[in-house]
Amino acid sequence: MVERGDPAVLVAGLRKSYGTKRALDGLDMTVARGTVHAILGPNGAGKSTLVRTLATLLRVQEGRVEVDGIDVVTRPRDVRRRIGLLGQHAALDEELSGRQNLELFGRLHHLGGRRAAARADELLERFGLSDAGGRPVSGYSGGMRRRLDLAASLIVDPGVLFLDEPTTGLDPRGRTEVWESVHSLVGGGTTVLLTTQYLEEADRLADLISVIDGGRVIAEGTADRLKTMVGGDRLDVIVTDPARLAEAAELLARLFGHPGGPDLDQLVKFDHSREADTRSGRVSVPVADRRGALARAVRALDGAGIEADDLALRRPTLDEVFLHLTGTTGADVDGAAGVLPDPDAPADSGPGAAGNVPTGPVGAPQGSG
Amino acid sequence: MARMTDVREDRAHEETPGDAARWVIDSWTMTRREFARWARNPAGVLLALFFPVMMLVMFALFLGGSMTVAGGGDYTEFLVPGLLVLTMAFGLEGTMTAITRDLGRGVLDRFRSLPMAPTAVLVGRGIADLLESVVALLIVLAVGFALGWRWHGTLSAALGAVGLLLLLRAAMLACGIWLGLVVGRPELVMAVQILVWPVAFTSSAFASPESMPGWLGAVAEWNPMSATATAVRDLFGNPGVAGTSWAAEHALFLAVLWPVLLLVVACPMAAGRFRSLSR
Numbered sequence: 001m002v003e004r005g006d007p008a009v010l011v012a013g014l015r016k017s018y019g020t021k022r023a024l025d026g027l028d029m030t031v032a033r034g035t036v037h038a039i040l041g042p043n044g045a046g047k048s049t050l051v052r053t054l055a056t057l058l059r060v061q062e063g064r065v066e067v068d069g070i071d072v073v074t075r076p077r078d079v080r081r082r083i084g085l086l087g088q089h090a091a092l093d094e095e096l097s098g099r100q101n102l103e104l105f106g107r108l109h110h111l112g113g114r115r116a117a118a119r120a121d122e123l124l125e126r127f128g129l130s131d132a133g134g135r136p137v138s139g140y141s142g143g144m145r146r147r148l149d150l151a152a153s154l155i156v157d158p159g160v161l162f163l164d165e166p167t168t169g170l171d172p173r174g175r176t177e178v179w180e181s182v183h184s185l186v187g188g189g190t191t192v193l194l195t196t197q198y199l200e201e202a203d204r205l206a207d208l209i210s211v212i213d214g215g216r217v218i219a220e221g222t223a224d225r226l227k228t229m230v231g232g233d234r235l236d237v238i239v240t241d242p243a244r245l246a247e248a249a250e251l252l253a254r255l256f257g258h259p260g261g262p263d264l265d266q267l268v269k270f271d272h273s274r275e276a277d278t279r280s281g282r283v284s285v286p287v288a289d290r291r292g293a294l295a296r297a298v299r300a301l302d303g304a305g306i307e308a309d310d311l312a313l314r315r316p317t318l319d320e321v322f323l324h325l326t327g328t329t330g331a332d333v334d335g336a337a338g339v340l341p342d343p344d345a346p347a348d349s350g351p352g353a354a355g356n357v358p359t360g361p362v363g364a365p366q367g368s369g
Numbered sequence: 370m371a372r373m374t375d376v377r378e379d380r381a382h383e384e385t386p387g388d389a390a391r392w393v394i395d396s397w398t399m400t401r402r403e404f405a406r407w408a409r410n411p412a413g414v415l416l417a418l419f420f421p422v423m424m425l426v427m428f429a430l431f432l433g434g435s436m437t438v439a440g441g442g443d444y445t446e447f448l449v450p451g452l453l454v455l456t457m458a459f460g461l462e463g464t465m466t467a468i469t470r471d472l473g474r475g476v477l478d479r480f481r482s483l484p485m486a487p488t489a490v491l492v493g494r495g496i497a498d499l500l501e502s503v504v505a506l507l508i509v510l511a512v513g514f515a516l517g518w519r520w521h522g523t524l525s526a527a528l529g530a531v532g533l534l535l536l537l538r539a540a541m542l543a544c545g546i547w548l549g550l551v552v553g554r555p556e557l558v559m560a561v562q563i564l565v566w567p568v569a570f571t572s573s574a575f576a577s578p579e580s581m582p583g584w585l586g587a588v589a590e591w592n593p594m595s596a597t598a599t600a601v602r603d604l605f606g607n608p609g610v611a612g613t614s615w616a617a618e619h620a621l622f623l624a625v626l627w628p629v630l631l632l633v634v635a636c637p638m639a640a641g642r643f644r645s646l647s648r
Binding site for chain 2: 077
């Protein structure tokens with residue numbers, strides 16, 4: 001029997017390579033029971049490989065992997081009895097109805113016909129799909145499909161639920177629907193391990209975030225802690241006269257930075273790479289304490305006689321977390337930003353947005369469901 | 370919500386069916402999934418069944434008048450066994466499409482993450498596809514009968530002919546599963562849909578290889594489809610090809626050998642490919 005003290009997921013020294021390419025490179029991770037744990041990383045970081053290994057879809061090459069206290073190598077079938085998996089694409093039979101899909105998966109869990117049918121009805125009701133349950137899935141919206149998919153991964157009330165990029169490709173409304181569903185699961189005490197490319201999503205859902213890159217965990221902590229590592233909030237200033245950009249950058253760095261501290265090192269790196277953009281006249285500095293930051297910046301710039309077109313406070317972006325943690329933003333992160341335009345990006349905060357911290361891709365009601 | 374279904378019961382008692390029982394139950398569940406799909410999309414099934422009928426009617430009525438059977442006899446009687454073979458061979462696309470669809474949509478991944486017998490996915494597919502082919506055979510025979518086709522042999526010979534046809538379908542099934550897992554994307558099945566035509570015509574399905582250019586006729590004679598077509602014609606007592614080549618003389622032997630060879634090659638390849646999904 002499973003001891004209560006066991007972690008829901010235990011990964012130790014997991015390695016996996018395809019030819020010469022290392023997908024997982026000695027990954028270690030523990031997920032505590034009843035928590036939501038996010039794996040954050042760009043495409044190709046090894047997120048899906050990890051989840052697919054945990055869900056017994058990929059063979060373990062090297063390392064130890066236990067799910068719900070059970071070794072996935074020696075007892076894969078017992079693991080399958082205890083997990084739910086939501087893959088990157090809705091894994092549904094498009095031609096069958098929602099109810100037929102759930103009954104099919106219930107039967108394959110050996111619930112038997114009657115219990116499979118009863119379970120299907122329960123899940124349809126729980127996910128607000130009772131009315132659509134008789135219609136073929138091909139007519140469902142993206143959000144409905146994802147909810148049905150989620151319902152299908154909850155047939156046996158799994159001990160651990162894996163969500164592989166649950167909201168990729170969904171419109172904002174679909175994303176909100178999925179987030180609300182995950183929130184309601186957490187209330188029920190299910191352990192959830194989800195992968196995402198979006199800091200926002202990890203932020204919204206997870207108790208703990210593991211940032212992975214190159215097949216290993218490079219940072220772990222709460223969303224707040226990760227953001228603080230990048231220097232808390234960021235202040236964007238657009239300087240009217242590009243010639244005074246460097247001066248403004250130095251001034252603001254002195255104002256908010258800690259000379260000799262790691263933040264300044266980071267800032268210097270930013271200044272020379274991308275954070276002080278001569279063409280747009282924009283300088284971006286980390287701000288540890290947002291209270292009064294805008295006013296201080298305005299006074300300091302005024303005092304130096306530097307004119308600013310725009311000032312805005314915002315949360316760090318995933319790009320910046322990655323830049324901070326890895327020293328590079330993978331091309332894939334940019335690609336992801338293309339799919340989901342990051343509203344935190346300064347380009348989106350028009351004049352007058354000063355002091356307005358954007359809340360995320362969607363103005364979703366928090367904690368509903 | 371009313372009383373919750375106790376989905377944890379299995380876990381509590383670890384009361385799951387044994388391996389063999391599980392395999393049978395899961396295979397049946399997967400077969401029933403196909404039945405449910407047919408019930409949901411009867412138009413699609415009818416269209417698939419209509420296709421060989423349309424081919425039969427077109428060849429028999431439009432071309433039949435100007436066709437002479439090299440060895441003498443009625444062209445419709447020559448044509449029906451050929452079309453039965455074609456129907457079986459074209460089943461390859463159906464199997465491939467179904468496999469690539471489940472693979473591409475991630476449905477196969479979901480099945481593999483369930484505590485079911487993994488091969489039940491393929492067994493269910495096989496049973497459903499073979500049943501569909503039996504229905505298609507019966508329909509082509511019925512329409513052929515209406516157009517004047519008759520069988521002149523014994524009942525056991527006729528059943529033997531049907532057996533040979535289903536053996537060919539089984540070989541196509543194994544090939545379809547294998548190729549479907551290899552190509553992975555439904556779009557690539559198009560290539561197979563196009564390529565089966567020249568393969569089908571380079572056989573004795575529609576015309577005797579004797580009437581083709583020498584080298585092409587030789588290829589056509591050794592085509593597995595020709596072996597089954599010639600053997601089925603013999604068993605139905607229908608007019609056959611004129612040639613007296615070794616392949617034509619030993620059609621029955623080849624009609625068993627070819628599909629068995631294909632099965633022996635494709636089954637392990639398909640199984641290996643299925644296993645390597647978890648590589």
